[in-house]
Amino acid sequence: MEETISNIPEDKVFDLVVVGGGAAGLMAAGTAARDGRSVLLIEKMEKTARKVNITGKGRCNLTNMCPPEEFLGKVRANADFFAHSFKTFTPNATCHFFKKQGVKLEEEAGRRIFPKGGKAYEISDALRWWCSDHGVVVMLNTKVEQILTAAGRTYGVMYTNKRGFRRKAEGRAVLISTGGASYPATGSTGDGYRLASEVGHTIVPVRPSLVALRSDHPKMKDLIGLRLKNIRASLSVDGEEAASEFGEIEFSTRGIDGPVILRMSRAAVDAVIDEKKVEVALDLKPALNEDTLRARIARELEELDPQAFAIELLRKMLPRNLVYFVADSAGVHPKTYAAKLSGEDIGRLIAAMKRVVFPIVDYGPWEQAIVTAGGVSTDEVDPETLQSRVIKGLYFAGEVLDLDADTGGYNLQIAFSTGRLAAQMK
Numbered sequence: 001m002e003e004t005i006s007n008i009p010e011d012k013v014f015d016l017v018v019v020g021g022g023a024a025g026l027m028a029a030g031t032a033a034r035d036g037r038s039v040l041l042i043e044k045m046e047k048t049a050r051k052v053n054i055t056g057k058g059r060c061n062l063t064n065m066c067p068p069e070e071f072l073g074k075v076r077a078n079a080d081f082f083a084h085s086f087k088t089f090t091p092n093a094t095c096h097f098f099k100k101q102g103v104k105l106e107e108e109a110g111r112r113i114f115p116k117g118g119k120a121y122e123i124s125d126a127l128r129w130w131c132s133d134h135g136v137v138v139m140l141n142t143k144v145e146q147i148l149t150a151a152g153r154t155y156g157v158m159y160t161n162k163r164g165f166r167r168k169a170e171g172r173a174v175l176i177s178t179g180g181a182s183y184p185a186t187g188s189t190g191d192g193y194r195l196a197s198e199v200g201h202t203i204v205p206v207r208p209s210l211v212a213l214r215s216d217h218p219k220m221k222d223l224i225g226l227r228l229k230n231i232r233a234s235l236s237v238d239g240e241e242a243a244s245e246f247g248e249i250e251f252s253t254r255g256i257d258g259p260v261i262l263r264m265s266r267a268a269v270d271a272v273i274d275e276k277k278v279e280v281a282l283d284l285k286p287a288l289n290e291d292t293l294r295a296r297i298a299r300e301l302e303e304l305d306p307q308a309f310a311i312e313l314l315r316k317m318l319p320r321n322l323v324y325f326v327a328d329s330a331g332v333h334p335k336t337y338a339a340k341l342s343g344e345d346i347g348r349l350i351a352a353m354k355r356v357v358f359p360i361v362d363y364g365p366w367e368q369a370i371v372t373a374g375g376v377s378t379d380e381v382d383p384e385t386l387q388s389r390v391i392k393g394l395y396f397a398g399e400v401l402d403l404d405a406d407t408g409g410y411n412l413q414i415a416f417s418t419g420r421l422a423a424q425m426k
């Protein structure tokens with residue numbers, strides 16, 4: 001379906017050269033071509049939209065239908081800047097767009113939208129068709145090396161073609177949509193930051209976000225495989241609470257993971273980089289306060305065999321991997337007779353269940369981060385057009401900008417909205 005070329009005629013000047021064929025680049029290229037512009041899309045991988053295909057665990061959570069204020073609240077940097085793009089192309093418009101391309105959609109919990117067929121490739125295929133239907137010229141296996149400028153204006157790019165030769169592609173405008181630096185195997189290796197900074201743009205330092213956190217708690221290994229639902233996690237930085245979230249977490253070889261931790265990871269990563277003291281504290285029984293938890297323990301003790309050990313009491317209240325962990329944290333020997341637990345022992349067990357503290361010393365690498373925080377500074381880009389304020393005719397869209405959001409379909413919507421606005425080439 002993807003019709004591609006390897007070389008372009010030397011005298012050809014495109015209206016728009018799009019650098020990077022991900023969610024933002026494909027949306028922009030097809031839109032500009034539909035509006036009658038000649039468009040060249042250059043993609044360095046052997047196929048476009050590789051990252052889209054792995055989104056939402058292969059199912060692609062393409063947007064979120066929550067109210068606009070709530071949506072913008074999920075954008076963790078420069079939400080005001082993004083608001084202009086968002087207004088131009090809303091989640092409703094995204095759904096309408098994909099439905100028109102023949103993709104059936106459905107809404108799931110948390111107002112998240114997925115293709116009904118459950119396959120992310122329905123979304124990447126729809127974007128590719130959108131481009132080919134409107135005559136976008138696509139070059140694959142081709143890496144853009146440099147943005148060409150003269151007298152404060154861009155006139156194209158230098159690229160290395162698939163045979164390793166450097167060539168020029170001329171364009172009246174250039175769009176950088178090279179994505180972030182996360183999951184580099186998909187092609188998003190942060191090239192756009194260098195391309196933009198070489199022509200004078202400021203790059204807000206990039207760091208992994210929506211990523212697992214690593215603790216040096218001595219018992220971390222014992223918890224691998226544990227998944228906890230309905231717990232409260234609180235993030236503290238230098239002793240001050242920085243975030244508190246309710247939901248699901250997971251312990252894996254990556255560290256402490258799961259939706260709640262991913263949402264907190266942006267603040268935690270920044271604090272670790274700043275060498276602050278970072279801790280995640282888990283409340284394993286958030287629905288019970290200390291008194292109601294004490295009453296629950298008393299009820300469990302009444303029902304227990306008089307010869308039962310403390311460990312059996314904990315088994316009735318906690319997942320398997322946490323039983324010894326909590327006994328140990330509370331300093332209660334697992335083989336103490338439950339009936340002989342003192343008021344103090346019970347107090348320590350309650351404290352251990354209400355607050356399990358994990359010191360955070362590191363975070364997952366780029367290979368595991370869902371998005372990139374930081375990027376091309378939005379101060380130097382016009383939010384109403386996405387044109388550079390530094391180089392005329394240069395535009396930006398997608399994750400290469402200093403825009404990132406929570407999980408839930410918000411990041412792809414950022415790519416679609418900014419791609420759509422940039423394509424207007426105002």
Ligand SMILES: Cc1cc2nc3c(=O)[nH]c(=O)nc-3n(C[C@H](O)[C@H](O)[C@H](O)COP(=O)(O)OP(=O)(O)OC[C@H]3O[C@@H](n4cnc5c(N)ncnc54)[C@H](O)[C@@H]3O)c2cc1C
Binds near residue numbers: 022052057411
């Ligand atoms: C595992 C995972 C799951 C995710 N799940 C979701 C989800 O369900 N919902 C959601 O909203 N978001 C999700 N995201 C985030 C979302 O995928 C990204 O935010 C989005 O793809 C960014 O779009 P983009 O077009 O800016 O960049 P990308 O999609 O990364 O595309 C950039 C493209 O530019 C190309 N490129 C880079 N440098 C060059 C160069 N020098 N020359 C030519 N081409 C170049 C790359 O090869 C790539 O194809 C997920 C991310 C990951 C990693």
